[in-house]
Amino acid sequence: MSSFPLQAISPIDGRYASKTKSLSAFFSEEALIKYRVLVEIEYFIALCEIPLPQLKSIDTTIFSQLRDIFTSFSTEDAQAIKDIEKVTNHDVKAVEYFIKEKFDLLGLQEYKEFIHFGLTSQDINNTAIPLSIKEAIGDVYIPNYLELKEKLSSLVSDWSDISMLARTHGQPASPTRLGKELQVYVTRLDAQFDLLNDIPSAAKFGGATGNYNAHKVAYPTIDWKAFGTQFVQEKLGLHHSFPTTQIEHYDHMAALFDGLKRINTIILDLDRDIWTYVSMDYFKQKIKKGEVGSSAMPHKVNPIDFENSEGNIGIANALFEHLSAKLPVSRLQRDLTDSTVLRNVGVPFGHTIIAFQATLKGLNKLLLNETKFAEDLENNWAVVAEAIQTILRREAYPNPYEALKGLTRTNEAINQKSIADFIETLEVSDTIKAELKQITPSNYTGI
Numbered sequence: 001m002s003s004f005p006l007q008a009i010s011p012i013d014g015r016y017a018s019k020t021k022s023l024s025a026f027f028s029e030e031a032l033i034k035y036r037v038l039v040e041i042e043y044f045i046a047l048c049e050i051p052l053p054q055l056k057s058i059d060t061t062i063f064s065q066l067r068d069i070f071t072s073f074s075t076e077d078a079q080a081i082k083d084i085e086k087v088t089n090h091d092v093k094a095v096e097y098f099i100k101e102k103f104d105l106l107g108l109q110e111y112k113e114f115i116h117f118g119l120t121s122q123d124i125n126n127t128a129i130p131l132s133i134k135e136a137i138g139d140v141y142i143p144n145y146l147e148l149k150e151k152l153s154s155l156v157s158d159w160s161d162i163s164m165l166a167r168t169h170g171q172p173a174s175p176t177r178l179g180k181e182l183q184v185y186v187t188r189l190d191a192q193f194d195l196l197n198d199i200p201s202a203a204k205f206g207g208a209t210g211n212y213n214a215h216k217v218a219y220p221t222i223d224w225k226a227f228g229t230q231f232v233q234e235k236l237g238l239h240h241s242f243p244t245t246q247i248e249h250y251d252h253m254a255a256l257f258d259g260l261k262r263i264n265t266i267i268l269d270l271d272r273d274i275w276t277y278v279s280m281d282y283f284k285q286k287i288k289k290g291e292v293g294s295s296a297m298p299h300k301v302n303p304i305d306f307e308n309s310e311g312n313i314g315i316a317n318a319l320f321e322h323l324s325a326k327l328p329v330s331r332l333q334r335d336l337t338d339s340t341v342l343r344n345v346g347v348p349f350g351h352t353i354i355a356f357q358a359t360l361k362g363l364n365k366l367l368l369n370e371t372k373f374a375e376d377l378e379n380n381w382a383v384v385a386e387a388i389q390t391i392l393r394r395e396a397y398p399n400p401y402e403a404l405k406g407l408t409r410t411n412e413a414i415n416q417k418s419i420a421d422f423i424e425t426l427e428v429s430d431t432i433k434a435e436l437k438q439i440t441p442s443n444y445t446g447i
Contacts, residue, residue: 012350019357020350026136027346030078035128036095037077038070039236044099044115046231050222058111069102092121118207118214122334126204126248129342130238133256134201136349144356145263149189151363152270156183159368163442164282165376165383172380175445178373181273188266196259200239204248205232209333211243246334250327257324257348261317264352267359268313271306274362278303280376284367305362309355316351319344377441382414387439388423395432416440 008014025031045063048055077098085094096116103112116124160179165172205228206212212224225242232240241248277283285303323345327338385404392400407414407422423436 010347010350012347012354016350016354019354022140023136023346023350023353026132026140027349029082030075031132032128032343033078033081033091033095034070034073035132036092036124037073037081037099039124039127039131040095040099040115041066041070042235043119043231044111044117046227046235047114047117050227052114052219055111055114058108062106062108065106069099090121092116092124095124118212118218120208120246122247123205123207125339125342127232127236127238129345130201130203130248130253131236133253133345134238136346140353141260141349144353145189145193148267148356148360148363149186149193151360152182152186152189155179155363155366156186162368162370162373163377163445164373165380165441172383174383174386175377175441177445180445185266185270189263192259192263192266196256196263199256199259200252201237201256202241202248202252203232203236203238204241204244206242206244209246245330245332247330247338250338254324254328257320260348260352261320261324264313264317264320264355267355268310268317271310271313271359271362274366275303275306275310278306278366281372282369284369286365286367303362305358305365309358309362312351312355312358316348316355319348319351323348374442378416380414380441381416381419383441384419384439384444387444388419388436391432391436392426392428395428397426397428 005014005017008017012020045066048058048060048063051058081091081094081098084097085091088094088097099115100112103109103115156179158179159182160177162178164176164178164181166174166176166181204210206225207214212228215222215224215227229240229242232238239252241252274283278285323341326341330338385407389400389404392403397403403426407418412418420437423433426433426436428436
């Protein structure tokens with residue numbers, strides 16, 4: 001580890017930096033500055049394409065050089081903007097001044113005042129941040145999510161025929177199959193992911209209080225609403241929220257965070273179930289040479305990956321919860337609380353990625369203990385009582401539920417022999433008795 005991770009306050013930038021470094025390109029301070037530069041440059045180019053009368057003479061071949069300002073954006077550029085900010089004490093204004101310096105170098109001095117023309121800071125922030133979130137989801141979140149889901153799907157297939165004693169309220173219940181129980185999680189994840197994909201990445205773009213006041217007073221004949229919508233949706237690939245106050249209302253972003261939280265909750269539910277199955281000895285875990293499970297107990301191989309995932313999901317969801325509850329609320333046309341809160345938007349993504357990777361690591365270490373599955377089923381013949389009484393209902397046998405309740409709701413051991421003996425006492429045909437005797441805890445697993 002370098003000295004920086006050792007000195008980091010947050011573990012996502014310290015202990016877990018190797019797992020979260022891919023998010024730096026979207027949620028770091030440098031990344032935010034770069035996205036702001038991108039929006040400012042693309043906005044200037046869009047004004048040229050109208051074109052505004054004062055921008056008609058600009059040579060459009062210069063656009064590629066303008067875009068180079070953000071495509072080749074460096075840490076040194078970000079630091080230059082931070083140095084300007086020390087004077088301006090305003091982060092977005094520092095970006096504007098930086099771009100003006102670049103215009104000087106390109107011989108575009110006469111056009112400098114059309115950088116950030118008619119805009120307020122939130123026109124930049126409320127496009128830059130949704131764009132960074134959208135691209136982080138596409139480039140980092142979704143690949144990690146799909147890798148985890150595909151691993152689960154492969155286990156569904158691998159373990160589709162493994163009969164397993166179910167437990168409701170922690171007590172033995174109608175048997176199931178291990179693959180089916182994991183399929184429950186896959187199906188839940190698919191449903192929530194589909195909902196997530198339906199949420200627009202929304203952005204605000206409309207001037208100081210959302211009404212294009214400055215734009216309209218300067219150029220009253222231009223349809224600025226149509227311009228803003230085209231710019232946001234076609235240039236940036238976002239959804240244009242209109243009307244708004246000075247800031248994006250964040251309703252769509254809140255829905256996104258709630259959706260991410262629900263997916264995390266499903267993974268947490270999986271973590272706890274697998275952890276419990278490990279404690280029940282349904283799974284062993286692969287042993288890695290040199291690893292230690294306990295500082296005191298040499299035999300321990302702990303399910304730490306699922307515990308790690310659960311802990312990180314807890315932090316991620318607490319932050320997603322705060323973001324989705326706080327961001328849509330702002331006093332009058334805006335207050336500043338959204339600004340400082342949004343600077344933390346990458347943190348729950350970081351903890352989510354750590355959690356996904358931990359769960360995946362845990363799943364890859366699982367070793368099926370088929371003997372324990374079979375043993376549990378053999379020790380719980382009482383679970384076939386449901387099957388027997390249901391067939392007896394079909395045959396109009398008097399009080400079948402009560403008959404099976406009398407057999408099974410005791411502290412006496414129920415086994416294959418006691419079930420077979422009970423079946424022999426039933427006043428049904430030999431064909432029905434034979435049908436009942438075919439039912440075992442291992443094959444009574446439903447669809």
